[in-house]
Amino acid sequence: MSTYNIAIVGPMGAVGQEVAKILIERNFPIQSIKLLGTSANKGRKINFNDKIIYTKEAREGAFEGVDIAFFCVEAEISKILAPIAISEGAVIIDNSSAWRTEPDIPLIVPEVNSESLKNHKGLIANPNCSTIQMLVPLKPIHDKYKIKRIVVSTYQAVSGTGKNAIDELNTQAKAYVNEKEIANFVYPYQILFNAIPHIDSFIENGYTKEEMKMVNEANKILDKNIKVNATTVRIPVFRGHSESINIETELAFEIEDIKKLLKSSKGIAVIDDPKEYLYPMPLYATDTDDVYVGRIRKDFTVDNGLNMWVVADNLRKGAALNAVQIAETLIELKLL
Amino acid sequence: MSTYNIAIVGPMGAVGQEVAKILIERNFPIQSIKLLGTSANKGRKINFNDKIIYTKEAREGAFEGVDIAFFCVEAEISKILAPIAISEGAVIIDNSSAWRTEPDIPLIVPEVNSESLKNHKGLIANPNCSTIQMLVPLKPIHDKYKIKRIVVSTYQAVSGTGKNAIDELNTQAKAYVNEKEIANFVYPYQILFNAIPHIDSFIENGYTKEEMKMVNEANKILDKNIKVNATTVRIPVFRGHSESINIETELAFEIEDIKKLLKSSKGIAVIDDPKEYLYPMPLYATDTDDVYVGRIRKDFTVDNGLNMWVVADNLRKGAALNAVQIAETLIELKLL
Numbered sequence: 249m250s251t252y253n254i255a256i257v258g259p260m261g262a263v264g265q266e267v268a269k270i271l272i273e274r275n276f277p278i279q280s281i282k283l284l285g286t287s288a289n290k291g292r293k294i295n296f297n298d299k300i301i302y303t304k305e306a307r308e309g310a311f312e313g314v315d316i317a318f319f320c321v322e323a324e325i326s327k328i329l330a331p332i333a334i335s336e337g338a339v340i341i342d343n344s345s346a347w348r349t350e351p352d353i354p355l356i357v358p359e360v361n362s363e364s365l366k367n368h369k370g371l372i373a374n375p376n377c378s379t380i381q382m383l384v385p386l387k388p389i390h391d392k393y394k395i396k397r398i399v400v401s402t403y404q405a406v407s408g409t410g411k412n413a414i415d416e417l418n419t420q421a422k423a424y425v426n427e428k429e430i431a432n433f434v435y436p437y438q439i440l441f442n443a444i445p446h447i448d449s450f451i452e453n454g455y456t457k458e459e460m461k462m463v464n465e466a467n468k469i470l471d472k473n474i475k476v477n478a479t480t481v482r483i484p485v486f487r488g489h490s491e492s493i494n495i496e497t498e499l500a501f502e503i504e505d506i507k508k509l510l511k512s513s514k515g516i517a518v519i520d521d522p523k524e525y526l527y528p529m530p531l532y533a534t535d536t537d538d539v540y541v542g543r544i545r546k547d548f549t550v551d552n553g554l555n556m557w558v559v560a561d562n563l564r565k566g567a568a569l570n571a572v573q574i575a576e577t578l579i580e581l582k583l584l
Numbered sequence: 585m586s587t588y589n590i591a592i593v594g595p596m597g598a599v600g601q602e603v604a605k606i607l608i609e610r611n612f613p614i615q616s617i618k619l620l621g622t623s624a625n626k627g628r629k630i631n632f633n634d635k636i637i638y639t640k641e642a643r644e645g646a647f648e649g650v651d652i653a654f655f656c657v658e659a660e661i662s663k664i665l666a667p668i669a670i671s672e673g674a675v676i677i678d679n680s681s682a683w684r685t686e687p688d689i690p691l692i693v694p695e696v697n698s699e700s701l702k703n704h705k706g707l708i709a710n711p712n713c714s715t716i717q718m719l720v721p722l723k724p725i726h727d728k729y730k731i732k733r734i735v736v737s738t739y740q741a742v743s744g745t746g747k748n749a750i751d752e753l754n755t756q757a758k759a760y761v762n763e764k765e766i767a768n769f770v771y772p773y774q775i776l777f778n779a780i781p782h783i784d785s786f787i788e789n790g791y792t793k794e795e796m797k798m799v800n801e802a803n804k805i806l807d808k809n810i811k812v813n814a815t816t817v818r819i820p821v822f823r824g825h826s827e828s829i830n831i832e833t834e835l836a837f838e839i840e841d842i843k844k845l846l847k848s849s850k851g852i853a854v855i856d857d858p859k860e861y862l863y864p865m866p867l868y869a870t871d872t873d874d875v876y877v878g879r880i881r882k883d884f885t886v887d888n889g890l891n892m893w894v895v896a897d898n899l900r901k902g903a904a905l906n907a908v909q910i911a912e913t914l915i916e917l918k919l920l
Contacts (some may be wrong), residue, residue: 271850397885401737401828403779403819418790425761440865443739443819443826445879445893450858454881475885479828483779483819492737492815522786531778541782545790549733549811
């Protein structure tokens with residue numbers, strides 16, 4: 249079996265750390281590993297699979313000899329570094345929103361559209377966390393019953409914002425319990441014991457960019473004809489996004505067949521026996537790989553309406569795991 | 585101005601305490617007040633408007649001379665006590681779900697259907713918290729544009745469950761911060777840093793009773809022809825329910841007119857300037873009376889589609905305040 253020279257760009261962040269963990273867990277065929285950070289983070293010691301790796305600066309020359317570079321950095325940084333990495337021969341799997349809407353850059357959820365990897369030009373975009381976990385269960389339903397419209401409301405964890413947001417929720421919990429003043433820096437308001445209907449920035453039409461990502465990415469990945477209406481909300485959960493998804497399909501279905509379809513699909517775990525208190529929850533999705541689907545029931549207000557409650561670890565399937573699965577698929581399809 | 589003999593049944597609970605507070609705040613015309621609890625709670629001292637009141641047992645005879653009895657107890661207790669209170673001449677405003685679906689019992693949101701009070705037979709039902717705050721903003725929209733369908737997902741606070749749930753979230757936060765084991769008694773799972781898609785019990789069709797309350801109560805109060813699809817979820821917030829509401833109307837509207845309509849309607853505060861970080865949030869709705877509406881925007885996936893984010897204090901407008909407003913309306917309409 250071939251092995252590969254890997255780089256993780258942004259190894260200190262929430263997603264970068266998760267990529268490292270998942271590469272080890274999944275026994276990814278690694279020849280060498282480079283951890284590339286900002287100049288300020290140069291020379292830090294990071295434990296990778298019981299070896300000490302010193303971080304290097306992500307700059308010209310750093311990507312020479314790299315086969316696959318996992319970019320786990322902000323869009324602005326990706327915009328600068330990606331052309332350098334490509335010119336030095338690396339294939340990039342990018343977690344930011346920088347490249348997702350470019351028409352000739354594949355945006356991939358391996359369970360949904362791995363065939364779009366075929367014409368990649370050295371950069372593959374990893375979709376937004378809330379999009380990935382929505383599309384995994386919708387794909388088999390769309391293939392069989394043709395989805396016309398999606399109305400989705402999200403319940404998103406703070407880890408989607410990054411490590412500083414995880415720290416903020418923690419700090420706010422401590423301040424609350426110790427009866428200190430609760431401060432906020434990352435979010436515009438206290439997130440502890442609150443719900444903030446605001447993820448990413450607002451655009452002219454009254455939607456957030458996060459909401460429009462769910463619309464545009466679902467259209468690019470699954471089907472451009474599906475109409476998507478999204479409301480995205482941050483709640484005080486550390487890890488695991490939840491989504492209340494309502495869909496309408498072209499063709500009539502039986503609920504039992506939907507459950508059967510989902511149960512037999514890759515990457516999905518159906519947890520749906522509510523009378524036994526079995527339904528997906530973010531606390532219990534933490535650190536696991538599946539997209540969990542429950543509360544599967546008819547929407548009686550339209551023909552062919554369906555409700556589902558979908559939960560996944562936003563740092564794993566919503567980010568790092570999906571990125572590593574893209575790399576595995578590139579290897580499998582001999583596209584490196 | 586006439587004054588009235590008032591009873592609060594269940595004065596130690598979250599809603600009962602709130603009713604007492606609101607009666608004082610709103611300067612309700614009180615002649616006398618009785619606080620009626622279980623036999624176990626008999627003789628407790630409660631401060632009401634700077635006077636000490638001793639609780640009495642809610643039983644035969646306790647309602648004699650009472651004009652208005654606010655019932656803030658479980659449905660099972662209401663089923664037993666309500667016939668006694670009615671036979672002793674009290675008019676009951678009941679916060680439980682015991683009587684809401686009875687066809688000849690008025691189920692009232694004063695801003696929406698106070699005319700239905702006219703034929704009351706001594707008992708008026710106060711709707712479910714999540715229904716009340718949904719219907720207040722939908723009423724003016726329905727009057728002008730005729731709502732056909734509602735798809736709603738809720739983000740509900742623990743105080744909807746009662747005082748023990750408030751204590752549970754508090755206790756779990758303390759345990760988390762002090763690195764102790766997190767226990768749960770009220771909810772089937774830890775609610776701190778979690779989201780539980782389960783409010784009230786499940787019925788055969790896969791919905792919860794809470795979800796069906798939103799359907800059935802909206803049909804009874806607003807319009808039996810509106811189709812309602814609900815998903816109800818508990819999140820770690822103490823007070824203030826939030827709702828992501830998507831509607832379709834019969835007639836076309838302009839967003840600016842929807843905002844104008846809502847701004848000019850009683851009981852509603854529009855907070856909707858997202859670029860200035862202005863949108864409703866449960867933390868800031870706590871202890872206030874309005875139903876807050878924001879994130880008002882077109883749903884582009886259907887003709888005449890609209891999205892809104894609606895927040896209200898579930899213990900006030902969602903329960904105690906609405907109950908007191910029903911009493912005020914009874915007085916105003918001379919229906920006592």
